[in-house]
Amino acid sequence: MLGKRNLQAKVTIYINAASGVNAKELTLNLGDNLFEKSQGRECYKEGFILNSINAEQRTLEFSGGLVLHEGEAQGGLNDDILKFQIERTVENHFEKLLKLKPQGIKVLSLFFIDRVANYRDYSTEGEAAQGKFALWFEAAFNKTIQKKEYQGLCNFSVDQVHNGYFSCEKKTVGKTKTELWIDSKEKNTKADEDTYHLIMTQKERLLSLDEPLQFIFSHSALREGWDNPNVFQICTLNETKSELKKRQEIGRGLRLPVNAHGVRIKDKSINVLTVIANESYEDFSKALQNEIESETGVKFESRIKNKRNKGTIKLSKELTPENYPLLFEIWDKIKHKTRYAVKYSTEDLIKQSVENLQDWNQFPKTKRPLLVARKAAITINEEGVTGGLTGISIKQTDDSIYPVPDVYAYIQNRVNVSRNTVFEVLKQSQRHNELAINPQMFLDTVVAAIRSALNGLLVNGIEYHKINDAVYEMNLLESEQIETYLDGLLEVKNQEKTPFNYYPVDSDIERKFATDCEADGNIKFFFKIPHGFKIPTPIDSYVPDWAIVFENDKRIYFVTETKGSLSKDDRRGSENMKISCAEKHFALCDSDVHYKVAVTVKDLY
Numbered sequence: 001m002l003g004k005r006n007l008q009a010k011v012t013i014y015i016n017a018a019s020g021v022n023a024k025e026l027t028l029n030l031g032d033n034l035f036e037k038s039q040g041r042e043c044y045k046e047g048f049i050l051n052s053i054n055a056e057q058r059t060l061e062f063s064g065g066l067v068l069h070e071g072e073a074q075g076g077l078n079d080d081i082l083k084f085q086i087e088r089t090v091e092n093h094f095e096k097l098l099k100l101k102p103q104g105i106k107v108l109s110l111f112f113i114d115r116v117a118n119y120r121d122y123s124t125e126g127e128a129a130q131g132k133f134a135l136w137f138e139a140a141f142n143k144t145i146q147k148k149e150y151q152g153l154c155n156f157s158v159d160q161v162h163n164g165y166f167s168c169e170k171k172t173v174g175k176t177k178t179e180l181w182i183d184s185k186e187k188n189t190k191a192d193e194d195t196y197h198l199i200m201t202q203k204e205r206l207l208s209l210d211e212p213l214q215f216i217f218s219h220s221a222l223r224e225g226w227d228n229p230n231v232f233q234i235c236t237l238n239e240t241k242s243e244l245k246k247r248q249e250i251g252r253g254l255r256l257p258v259n260a261h262g263v264r265i266k267d268k269s270i271n272v273l274t275v276i277a278n279e280s281y282e283d284f285s286k287a288l289q290n291e292i293e294s295e296t297g298v299k300f301e302s303r304i305k306n307k308r309n310k311g312t313i314k315l316s317k318e319l320t321p322e323n324y325p326l327l328f329e330i331w332d333k334i335k336h337k338t339r340y341a342v343k344y345s346t347e348d349l350i351k352q353s354v355e356n357l358q359d360w361n362q363f364p365k366t367k368r369p370l371l372v373a374r375k376a377a378i379t380i381n382e383e384g385v386t387g388g389l390t391g392i393s394i395k396q397t398d399d400s401i402y403p404v405p406d407v408y409a410y411i412q413n414r415v416n417v418s419r420n421t422v423f424e425v426l427k428q429s430q431r432h433n434e435l436a437i438n439p440q441m442f443l444d445t446v447v448a449a450i451r452s453a454l455n456g457l458l459v460n461g462i463e464y465h466k467i468n469d470a471v472y473e474m475n476l477l478e479s480e481q482i483e484t485y486l487d488g489l490l491e492v493k494n495q496e497k498t499p500f501n502y503y504p505v506d507s508d509i510e511r512k513f514a515t516d517c518e519a520d521g522n523i524k525f526f527f528k529i530p531h532g533f534k535i536p537t538p539i540d541s542y543v544p545d546w547a548i549v550f551e552n553d554k555r556i557y558f559v560t561e562t563k564g565s566l567s568k569d570d571r572r573g574s575e576n577m578k579i580s581c582a583e584k585h586f587a588l589c590d591s592d593v594h595y596k597v598a599v600t601v602k603d604l605y
Contacts (some may be wrong), residue, residue, distance in 0.1 A: 160212035
């Protein structure tokens with residue numbers, strides 16, 4: 001654009017606005033910075049200061065060396081980016097399929113598109129034709145399925161695996177009335193009966209591995225009111241201007257998946273939603289995270305992750321005694337499996353339960369139910385709905401006789417004891433008269449007292465015995481080789497002291513402990529005990545944290561549990577019980593093997 005004294009340029013860029021990411025036309029002068037003009041979009045952070053305007057050649061040159069000609073697009077939603085998003089979605093789909101199909105889990109991918117015509121178009125005669133998105137998808141699918149690692153994963157033809165669900169309306173084309181797919185905000189209208197029922201009402205069929213449909217294209221109809229648990233990829237082929245729309249779109253994939261039997265899968269390594277977004281990871285995650293945290297009050301604490309920022313946990317060398325002599329040495333000492341038996345007397349259980357019930361501080365006397373009334377004032381104004389508590393009152397219920405449930409059935413359904421034990425506990429505690437005051441509260445108190453006594457007796461009376469020839473195999477270490485996110489990993493610096501290149505760490509305490517293990521000269525070798533090394537306990541299976549070869553005056557072998565405190569009072573009761581069981585399990589090892597709870601490496605000395 002020519003001016004009297006200078007040149008200006010008109011450009012369209014994407015900016016961060018209150019409603020989301022919007023396209024905006026701007027007039028630029030020399031020296032203008034697109035990062036500032038866009039309200040801080042990361043994609044313009046480096047190299048986008050306007051350095052030159054050439055009116056004769058009709059070009060713009062930016063500080064990073066980028067030269068744009070009139071009418072040329074850079075970034076944004078040009079065809080190259082959209083095609084790349086589709087290719088990445090298909091590739092991610094097959095990566096998930098390779099992992100989850102053997103487990104009987106159907107993988108779905110969902111595309112949100114800007115215009116229906118980009119997926120399915122119509123001629124002036126009303127004949128349907130594939131739009132560019134459908135053509136690009138089929139090309140990406142046919143290319144990906146030819147890869148060696150994906151052979152045999154999908155036995156359906158490309159035209160069977162994808163379909164669209166959009167709003168529709170009937171229009172007259174020529175002299176005939178036909179049903180056309182259109183861009184519409186209406187939802188739940190029937191266009192194609194088969195597709196409608198499959199996607200919207202027949203979830204069991206859609207989740208079957210025998211159903212070909214795996215890739216669903218939608219304009220707006222699936223943002224809300226649609227819930228399918230097995231969406232593992234969401235590709236946003238649109239510029240989402242509304243934060244509500246963005247949250248609705250991503251919400252289609254925030255569901256626990258199910259397998260072919262309808263059982264919910266709670267494995268965190270499986271429950272990962274991959275979003276192939278049309279903006280930078282930083283922009284996308286920041287906008288989505290801020291919106292959800294503001295709406296729900298739930299803090300994400302970096303639970304949105306960049307898929308590119310991943311690493312593979314793997315053994316540095318082949319698992320042989322020559323490569324890892326100290327690993328084989330300590331494994332041979334701790335490899336034996338055990339079973340446990342519990343010895344306790346019913347008399348001890350009754351005695352301890354009665355003592356618990358007579359401890360008024362731990363198990364206080366039953367009180368009559370209280371009625372609580374709260375009064376609040378609600379104000380509605382232009383800023384929204386606000387409220388505040390204006391009054392509260394409490395009333396003791398009148399003396400009443402409440403219906404008493406089947407005492408024995410109620411207690412025995414919650415703790416595994418005999419009817420005679422229940423009778424003796426109630427009789428000897430001399431608290432059974434509290435049944436009439438508040439039956440529910442009293443019976444819950446009795447259950448808690450018996451359970452506390454039983455857990456204590458189980459741990460104190462437990463005995464572990466080696467199982468003949470049963471051992472934990474070393475190939476458990478090989479099963480720890482997985483791909484995961486780097487921000488949950490600790491990179492190994494000294495690979496002579498540990499077998500893996502990375503270690504997963506669950507807390508700052510574990511991170512510091514592992515770092516100190518590398519630095520401490522007295523620690524000759526250490527490794528994270530694999531998940532399959534499960535020690536049975538009456539409560540649940542237990543896996544310790546670390547195995548350590550320590551050498552100062554003599555060589556000692558440690559199995560270590562890292563905790564935030566050495567005090568039992570600072571830990572949960574179940575944690576203390578598992579630790580007590582582990583002590584008895586490892587006591588069956590050689591005398592130079594020690595099980596120890598530690599906060600830091602110094603606690604091993």
